[in-house]
Amino acid sequence: MPEGDTVWQTAGRLHAALAGRVLTRFDLRVPRYATVDLTGRTVLDVTPRGKHLLTRFEGDLTLHSHLRMDGSWKVYGTGQRWSGGPGHQIRAILGNPERTAVGYRLPVLELLRTTEEHRVVGHLGPDLLGPDWDPDTALANLLKDPARPLGEALLDQRNLAGIGNVYKSELCFLLRATPWLPIGQLPAERAEQLPALAKKLLEANRDRPVRTTTGRRGQDLFVYGRAPRPCLRCHTSIRVGDQGDGSRERPTYWCPACQSGPGPDSAHRTHRRPGN
Structure with a gap:
């Protein structure tokens, strides 16, 4: 699973390619959003939050994505061949005349109001690379x-x-x-x-x-x-x-010599599901 530094880098590439530009292509290949079209809207910013990505558009809309184990966002120039995987693995396409961002194998893809971002990231603790770090x-x-x-x-x-x-x-x-x-x-x-x-x-x-x-x-x-x-x-x-x-x-x-404490066989296992 990509970690906070990798998600930070991904957000940086997406922000450089999309922020401040008007979308000329928008395609979410998941049934829930198959008919949504945001072409003509400006991308405001792409912000990382822990392992989450928030792509914000004018009109109080945010595309929330999470890479989990296998997901990725790739950015391509005009005419450049897409190489992130077979076409059936593409879940999102955000494009302008200069750059196209393609999301592959994204297990989490959700369009919501920007004012409601707390629904998907409000449970997170302080972000190690974010302005809320405490x-x-x-x-x-x-x-x-x-x-x-x-x-x-x-x-x-x-x-x-x-x-x-x-x-x-x-x-x-x-x-x-x-x-x-x-x-x-x-x-x-x-x-x-x-x-x-x-x-x-x-x-x-x-x-x-x-x-x-x-x-x-x-x-x-x-x-x-x-x-x-x-x-x-x-x-x-x-x-x-x-x-x-x-x-x-x-x-x-x-390292069993440098690190003190129990190993996997003797440790007590808990059964709590951490938030992503």
Whole structure:
């Protein structure tokens, strides 16, 4: 699933291509909106909110989209061949004479009043890359359920918005705690560092073509996707296990030597579904 930095980049590309321009093509290929036509309207802006995208049009209308696991928005110039997937996977087309934005495999596509955006993003916690960022509120949200595993708390977008499975694993490594450690057992000093550390990682990567948490060329990530290769810090083999987030099991990576706390077999599993 694309994380907050990837969604930020996607919003930037869409905004540069569409904002301030009049639509000459508008096509939503979902039954609910098959007859909606916004051609002739100006695109006002494209704004990211956590992992959500809000494309706003004149006339108090917003197109809400979410990429989930496989969705993507691609921007093409006039005459450029579309290459984001087969035609049957296209869910949205927004175009002007210079650029066309094409949404592929979008599982969430909803047209609503701009004044009602709170219906789809109002549940989100402070946005790590947004103007509403509030580290104190984010920390309070994370700690309100001290028995909840750290990794699950980080993925819950109601606590803070923008962290996905990659940053979850990387943050837990940097905090020296397994993703299955109850967040209330995280030492106070490290818990207080968590919001600032999460923001630092996303801000450092929001304009990068290749995500890195290590600062090392050719070794971009500490643990995510690296099992069973050696830990960059202690050379112990990185391990991988599944951790539920309330909706599905996700591959989760950690170093058993550098990170303290339970592993997937001994951790208590919760069954809460986090908001996206």
